[in-house]
Amino acid sequence: MSIPYSSLKQVPLSYASCSIGCAPTDILPRRLQAISQAGFSAIELSFPDILAYGAHATGQEIAADNYPQILPVASEIRRLCEENGLKIMMLQPFSNFEGWPKGSREREEAFARADGWMEIMNVIGTDLLQVGATDTPKESISVERENIVSDLRLLSDKLADRNYRLAYENWCWSTHAPGWKEVWEIVKAVDRPNCGLCLDTFQTAGSEWGDPTTESGLIESVSQSELRKRYEASLEELASTVPAEKIYLLQISDAYKVSPPLRDKTVDGLRPRGRWSHDYRPMPYDGGYLPIEDVAKAVLRTGFRGWFSMEIFDSGPQGTGKRYEMGSYAAKAMDSMQKLLKNCATD
Template sequence: MTSITASSLQQIPLSYASCSIGCGASDTLPRRLEAIGKAGFTAIELSFPDILDYAGQLNGYEVPPDDYEELAKVTRQIYADCKANGVTVMMLQPFANFEGWPKDSRERKEAFERANGWMKIMEAAGTDMLQVGSTDSPAGKISTDRAQIVSDLRELGSMLAKNNFRLAYENWCWSTHAPSWKDVWEIVRDVDMPNVGLCLDTFQTAGSEWADPTCSSGLIENASAGTVQQRFARSMEELAQTVPAEKIYLLQISDAYKVSPPLENKDVKGLRPRAQWSHDYRPMPYDGGYLPIMDVAKAVLKTGFRGWFSMEIFDAGPQGKGKKYEMEPFAKKAMENMQKLLKECVTES
């Protein structure tokens, strides 16, 4: 495993997800880009819903999500806005529910049509990376057969490769078939393509095997803190020892609130409990969360990875009911806390 030196962390590029700042209609995408750029981040993860919202603002009407020509036109304007604020588009996200559909199904056909459309948007954004979240459609609708999942992602990887694009595969901790870092790593390993790698995430990693928002303790299986920590430490050691640095494309950074009272163990508005948790209860580091995000960051850095660290937070307050703030101070604080996280990851001066 690689030691983590202060000098090596100075080269890490820092990004911010466009969808994870702002708390009202007046916080438009151009204003968000301005706040992100002023805080010193050099890139954004561009969120597809942000493109749709901005398209509506520019055109004065709601643009359909499959009108890729118009959305690409809007994205070219976003590219110009990014350039004016000193940031680039590091990745387009979140491409969801792609893999696992039955071979001749309408859903599979639509998934590939969507992939082709999003590639037009990637070109307009000037990015080479597409984030793909592990499918959370219910078992029974999708196949959880690992061979089919690998085959589907290999086919998508081949499509992307024609444009020199990359696929960053992320475990969502509520995913039907791949909720953990190890699940997505084994899939990426078996896909075995040079342009298919991992999008790792401090929240998703700790949220899948350390924490549980439906338990009163906040810990998975309501187990003792010692037991949970021992298992998690072994998992992080395995990550550090087994995942090649070049197969990690980025690490997303966020924490989570311990929900009190716990979330009910049932779907709400189509969202599983961990998806609800992800949607509203994710503060930036050092701002009220309780996950062992430092352990995740250190494990990833011990692989030798020194690529993108990207702030992706969804902070609606400890009760998930909303949080008001000014964007520029908020983005500045996010940068300060990101730098603090990096400093605390150092194992060698």
């Protein structure tokens, strides 16, 4: 399928609230202002940002399950977004939900958390919940496909009661679904009209092309020619088999090639690709090396013309931190997004 540039001019552009700001003074209202002034029309609202803004506004920490205190903060954030002409496109990241043993305390807490987050969705005015494919260790959960599907089907039905949707995302360090195809197979099996995909340029290229533990930054278990062949075949399959209407958004970021490579071990509960995701993800054309344009083109070839959302975690090539002024940084992100769209066009 061709990708006419004329069809890309109206692609709506969003920015994750957690993906900007590098100083304690870069509080949420200032972030929203920078995102709005750069021309983005919506945000993904990060749950940790709600808690952080609540602590700033009230002078005290708010527990992650204290919804009576969280909801007024969420309401104020919605007001701030409206002041800045921003829609709250999605609440994220809802993680480690699926696979807990039936009758376990963790499973009960996961479903209670779902109820609480739906109350937040009601207050902030979004209908979309991002659910990341769990990275809980296999020793703690069941990764049997039927159990994963059953849990997500129950969550989809709970969301459907309020006309909400579930955007399921592959995380490249996930215990059971690191690639786009795994989450797509799960979404198909869930078989609910309100359950679709959150795709991500980094998560796809980072699971099928890159590896932060190797000197080359590439998966080295096969030759580079075989790696390219497999990657192209995977993206061709995505473009030809995933219906556009089952894609709810595409998140945009690249990755630095880590030097020296990350050690192939779990640190602070995160596998290497998880650490890579948290600290080494610049915007496109800003020092990264993954073939992310190929992912975006494959998604656009499905006919998808929905949300492109900038979600970056840029602590610099060494992962040690980065300083910038938010206004110019957000403007640079918009330029990067526009360049990506132009480069994806076939005309």
